[in-house]
Amino acid sequence: MEAIIIVSLTFFFLIKIFGYDKFSTLHKYYGLNHHEEEEVMAYVDTLLNLELPEKKRKVNHGEIVSLCSEFLTAGTDTTSTSLQWIMANLVKYPSIQEKLYQEISEVVGSVVDQGVVKEEDLEKMPYIKAVILEGLRRHPPGHFLQPHMVTQEVELNGYVIPKDATINFMIAEMGWDPHVWEDPLDFKPDRFLFGDGGDTEEFDITGSREIKMIPFSAGRRICPAYGLAMLHLEYFVANLIWHFEWTTADGDNVDLSEKLEFTVTMKNPLRARIRPRINQLE
Numbered sequence: 001m002e003a004i005i006i007v008s009l010t011f012f013f014l015i016k017i018f019g020y021d022k023f024s025t026l027h028k029y030y031g032l033n034h035h036e037e038e039e040v041m042a043y044v045d046t047l048l049n050l051e052l053p054e055k056k057r058k059v060n061h062g063e064i065v066s067l068c069s070e071f072l073t074a075g076t077d078t079t080s081t082s083l084q085w086i087m088a089n090l091v092k093y094p095s096i097q098e099k100l101y102q103e104i105s106e107v108v109g110s111v112v113d114q115g116v117v118k119e120e121d122l123e124k125m126p127y128i129k130a131v132i133l134e135g136l137r138r139h140p141p142g143h144f145l146q147p148h149m150v151t152q153e154v155e156l157n158g159y160v161i162p163k164d165a166t167i168n169f170m171i172a173e174m175g176w177d178p179h180v181w182e183d184p185l186d187f188k189p190d191r192f193l194f195g196d197g198g199d200t201e202e203f204d205i206t207g208s209r210e211i212k213m214i215p216f217s218a219g220r221r222i223c224p225a226y227g228l229a230m231l232h233l234e235y236f237v238a239n240l241i242w243h244f245e246w247t248t249a250d251g252d253n254v255d256l257s258e259k260l261e262f263t264v265t266m267k268n269p270l271r272a273r274i275r276p277r278i279n280q281l282e
């Protein structure tokens, strides 16, 4: 009998579906497998002996707590919110979900083998990158950056911005600019596929060549974890789609209205019906 599970999504619950032990990438970056063969260094370890050259001392416990709190806050909500937006679009647009599933199956094979899509598999999947980039363009979790301060007076488009002024950047609006993006409010991952081979390498998410969208900011204060966040999103989405077929719950329409919280979240959180693909093969 088909097992159909209706979920009101919180994505950390979904991590549990797969089991943390299978998420080798998380282990590698967060240093969770100290007892296993691979030698890893946890971020917190790097702080314990960190010298502050200007102050000629090590970071104290209060500063370590503050740094840990910062990266936990900065990293958790942003990634889970982005994941929810991307999955919502994959539920809303089944043909995009199907195209993604086809790409994953071509690289990884059949889900009956019950493995996981691995980090090295993702490198052979241009479409998953395109889906994540489109998700971050259309629904960046932060619509603004942290406030920045101007270090020297500058003139921009006829406006003088004085030294020490506090400024910010409307990063969501940049990604929706109709002068830069065709049909900017549509969810079209194909816009990030370049060349015959569908190579997405060309898109520069750091904005160092040109700025078309900067969900992770740009320059010196760019999100230090942008590579990790991209990898997590590709990893979670690929595995969620490879293992499960996602459809709307009870004829619900996926509502993409926004709500401003710490990040910009779904006003009506995604409710989806997920069906293990393995059952479809029996």
Ligand code: HEM
Residues within 6 Å of the ligand: 070, 071, 072, 074, 075, 076, 078, 079, 082, 140, 141, 142, 144, 145, 146, 147, 215, 216, 217, 218, 220, 221, 222, 223, 224, 225, 226, 228, 229
């Ligand atoms: C989709 C996921 C993520 C997005 C869209 C994102 C985006 C951003 C943005 C826009 C900033 C502000 C940069 C600025 O003000 O110029 C930022 C800063 C930061 N992010 Fe991320 N981030 C994500 C995930 C993560 C993760 C997973 C971590 C840590 C594990 C992290 C750690 C940080 C930290 C520590 C800062 C502050 C950097 C500083 O003050 O210089 N972020 N992020």
